[in-house]
Amino acid sequence: MIKGFDLGPILTGEYAALMLQGALLTLKLMLFAWLLAMSLAFLLVVVRLTHNKLAEHLVAAYVAYHRNVPTLVQLMLWYFGVPTLLPESTQLWLADFSTEFIFAVIALGLCQAAYFAEDLRAGLRAIPDGQTEASRALGMGYVRSMRYVILPQGVRNSLPSLINHTVLLFKNTSLAMAIGVVELTYATREVENYTFRTFESYLVATVGYLAVSLVLMGIGALIARRFDLARAR
Amino acid sequence: MFDVFTILRGNWELLLIGQYPSGPMGGLVNTLMLSALALVIAFPLSILLAMARISPFRALRYPAFVWVYVLRGIPLLLVIFWTYFLVPVLIGHNISAFTTMLCTLVIYQSAYLSEIVRGGIQALPGGQYEAARALGMGYWRAMxxxxxPQALYNALPSLISQFVSIIKETTLGYIINLQELTFSANQVNNQLLTKPFQVYFILAISYFCICYSLTRLAGAVEHRIERKRKGDNGSASAAKAIPELVSTDLPR
Structure with missing residues (x-):
């Protein structure tokens, strides 16, 4: 297995280029999905804060669905299922593009929004009511008190779990290979098929994933420790 | 939407048990069997791993630390590929998709479960261990x-949530052609060809029903444990009620 262990073919030439492209696509997928998830999560939290019963139930249903259905199934539903619901002309138009990437971003983003929304809600719930009341008493309106008093503290409270779930999102991008997005895992399989250097190609991919995950986890640990120190003071 | 029921009526056997009497077991039953087996095997491993992570010996602590962080840092898909490639090399003959997926889930979940068990152990007051040792118990008896018993009872809700994660993770078996629920749904879809949305909708709803009821169960168990803990010392809950009263009395 280790006989003839040689990283050379993987780290140089066309295979290295393929791996690098895959890695870049993984990061791009993660970035777009993260932005979609975060903006949607804020929207969901704001809707939940309106205290409208119907809206609250809808948000709860959204969160429950996305947290209890496997991400791979959500990806399949979006990529294979949703396009067939569109009118035929749109389907034909869509067929000209490579839609895997778009649908992967949508599916991963919508799924992750449920996790982010829960994190934000938990962070906001930890803030005492007195904060809102004090900022309103100082003459701030709803939006201003949210913007300058509540949200900064709430987001700070939820940062550790937000970062944990960002790591989850990063790992979930590998599922996009199931619908044909050529990200790092897909590229690794390709390189392995061409070179038969299974051990080496998996090793490179593992180190790549691990590096990004550990950096994210490290940032999370640093932030958590800083806030613990600040609170202890 | 009536298509959904037509598809279900035509294919419920394939989705439930695969081609079982005439072929291998598959479908939902296989998914649940795989998840349950993975949890049952991974759980004792995770307890040992958690004990290694908080042991005073570096020789135990460091490898356990590396094991947990490496597995938490890479996608499950990559672990599947590693198992698919390495286990046959190590044991000398090929293994089925089911065994591959089972090994993968056990390896992957041992890391996550050990973090839960470790959290449960570390949440206990240190006096518990000291008192047990003072009564003359050795390390293993005290543990x-x-x-x-206390740590695992407190960790029960997280264990149920982790079972939900395992069920969701078995879907990845589809990529190595393991005949579980997602694989069956894809078979149905390949037969019908024209109704992908309905088929995947059925698939999503099936997973939702199973996982959501388990999530609710975890919530109920958590609630029960919390209530029991509050009942143990009434003074703490009484003290907590006071600030709540004050804040609701404020004019809004």
């Missing part, structure tokens, strides 16, 4: 009669 198995005093620490672990």
């Amino acid at each position: 198995s009669y005093v620490i672990l």
Whole structure:
């Protein structure tokens, strides 16, 4: 297995280029999905804060669905299922593009929004009511008190779990290979098929994933420790 | 939407048990069997791993630390590929998709479960362990009669949530052609060809029903444990009620 262990073919030439492209696509997928998830999560939290019963139930249903259905199934539903619901002309138009990437971003983003929304809600719930009341008493309106008093503290409270779930999102991008997005895992399989250097190609991919995950986890640990120190003071 | 029921009526056997009497077991039953087996095997491993992570010996602590962080840092898909490639090399003959997926889930979940068990153990007051030792118990007796029963009971809701994660993770078996629920749904879809949305909708709803009821169960168990803990010392809950009263009395 280790006989003839040689990283050379993987780290140089066309295979290295393929791996690098895959890695870049993984990061791009993660970035777009993260932005979609975060903006949607804020929207969901704001809707939940309106205290409208119907809206609250809808948000709860959204969160429950996305947290209890496997991400791979959500990806399949979006990529294979949703396009067939569109009118035929749109389907034909869509067929000209490579839609895997778009649908992967949508599916991963919508799924992750449920996790982010829960994190934000938990962070906001930890803030005492007195904060809102004090900022309103100082003459701030709803939006201003949210913007300058509540949200900064709430987001700070939820940062550790937000970062944990960002790591989850990063790992979930590998599922996009199931619908044909050529990200790092897909590229690794390709390189392995061409070179038969299974051990080496998996090793490179593992180190790549691990590096990004550990950096994210490290940032999370640093932030958590800083806030613990600040609170202890 | 009536298509959904037509598809279900035509294919419920394939989705439930695969081609079982005439072929291998598949479908939902296989998914649940795989998840349950993975949890049952991974759980004792995770307890040992958690004990290694908080042991005073570096020789145990460091490898356990590396094991947990490496597995938490890479996608499950990559672990599947590693198992698919390495286990046959190590044991000398090929293994089925089911065994591959089972090994993968056990390896992957041992890391996550050990973090839960470790959290449960570390949440206990240190006095528990010291008192057990003071009563003359050795390390293993203190662990198995005093620490672990309390820690695992407190960790029960997280364990149920982790079972939900395992069920969701078995879907990845589809990529190595393991005949579980997602694989069956894809078979149905390949037969019908024209109704992908309905088929995947059925698939999503099936997973939702199973996982959501388990999530609710975890919530109920958590609630029960919390109530029990509050009942143990009434003074703490009484003290907590006071600030709440004050804040609701404020004019809004």
